[in-house]
Amino acid sequence: MSSLQDIQNIIKAKDNTRNYVNLSGIPSICKSKPCMLGVDEAGRGPVLGPMVYGVAFCPIEKKSILEDLGCADSKALTEEKRDEIFSKMLAQVDALNSVGWAAEVISPNYISNSMYKRAKHSLNEVSMNSAIDLIKKVAESGANITEVYVDTVGPPEKYQAKLCAIFPDYKIIVAKKADSIYPIVSAASIVAKVTRDHALKVWRFTEGLEMDYTEFGSGYPGDPLTKKFIREQIDSVFGYPLLVRFSWSTAENMLKEKAAICTFEEIDDEDSTKKVKTKLISSFFAPPPENSVKTRKRHKFFDERYLRMTNAFE
Incomplete structure (x- = not known):
């Protein structure tokens, strides 16, 4: 994937009723150098469309790349600026060949069914499970993750304890408004927000x-x-x-x-x-x-x- 058009084409080909994950390649430097990973979501509150969880990761020694790029809370950026930043991440231009990302698109159908089934599955549980699965997927793909920063859902202390139990070898920070504090979470926020925006733009109504x-x-x-x-x-x-x-x-x-x-x-x-x-x-x-x-x-x-x-x- 090297452009937003590629992202749109992939999303357009997907079944809107099912969840799916888009994952970038793992930059070679991320396989050898200790990396930081950020987690954030977009579309938690809307009544229409999917919720998207995004992660971004890069070597800890290269975190200045994200600051130079202008990563900030995606909600504080214009749509054009978010698209510009994500486009550079996709194209892997200049020094950005050390940044990777992943996004899970969680369908509206899955969200509602989770909340209505007999063994109810809250939106917080859906969110946490998505974040955990994305962290695992990136690590299993070969990235040398050592630090994880997460924008919280629910009480941050409880969420952080849960993640520490699952990933005991990682330094884990869970915080409110983490997307405005940590550039790596800001980058994840941009991944999530741009992916959701384009998922809505190419939405196919199976109902006709x-x-x-x-x-x-x-x-x-x-x-x-x-x-x-x-x-x-x-x-x-x-x-x-x-x-x-x-x-x-x-x-x-x-x-x-x-x-x-x-x-x-x-x-x-x-x-x-x-x-x-x-x-x-x-x-x-x-x-x-x-x-x-x-x-x-x-x-x-x-x-x-x-x-x-x-x-x-x-």
């Missing part, structure tokens, strides 16, 4: 919608274009396109307003009589009750045939 990112906005709930999209692009039966994180309250509330009413028959196990129940279709988009696993009734089919789960599957 013909529109581009200029019509649905940044994805943040306060964006007027995003509000318009959430209000208008909803099917009363099938809900939202996969661009939408349907577990976000913004989407949930609109589903409650616009979802169709569904009438269905349910057989009562005790007297085999049929009961007609009416529910909003939106109820099928809601997370299961906290005690749903414990109270789920065993079907009489199994009792009548004296069937039970074996230890191997319980």
Whole structure:
């Protein structure tokens, strides 16, 4: 990958419903010299689009490269400046042949399903797992990582202790606003933000919608274009396109307003009589009750045939 167009082409070819990782080559100097690695994310709060975790790494003795390049918190830079910096990282120009990077694009579908499944997986857990997997992937690819700097999710002390237990040989610093303190985290922030921006620009609607990112906005709930999209692009039966994180309250509330009413028959196990129940279709988009696993009734089919789960599957 040597340009932003290459990044766009790779993203465009991916399945929007699945997570995937883009990883640069490992500069030869990063295999021999002790390296620092930074971790940051982009797109944690939006109701639309993926969340992206990015890492950047370089030899500790070369960290001045990042400062000379102008790495700073990606949110404090213009989109053009972020693209310019990442383009130089991709092209490996001049002294930048000592900088590597990786990014994981986490689909909206995966985020919502993680938060709704029976064994709930919080956004913090999704975030931490992505960061941990990226650190491992870079190290397994041959980079000589010795220091790791992370922009925190949740209490930094708890997160740092978790990472230290997993990576006992690394010096690890987890801090709030790390992207504005450590240039290597700033570089990771740029990787994450630019990747997310381009993921939105080339988003393909598998549902057949013909529109581009200029019509649905940044994805943040306060964006007027995003509000318009959430209000208008909803099917009363099938809900939202996969661009939408349907577990976000913004989407949930609109589903409650616009979802169709569904009438269905349910057989009562005790007297085999049929009961007609009416529910909003939106109820099928809601997370299961906290005690749903414990109270789920065993079907009489199994009792009548004296069937039970074996230890191997319980």
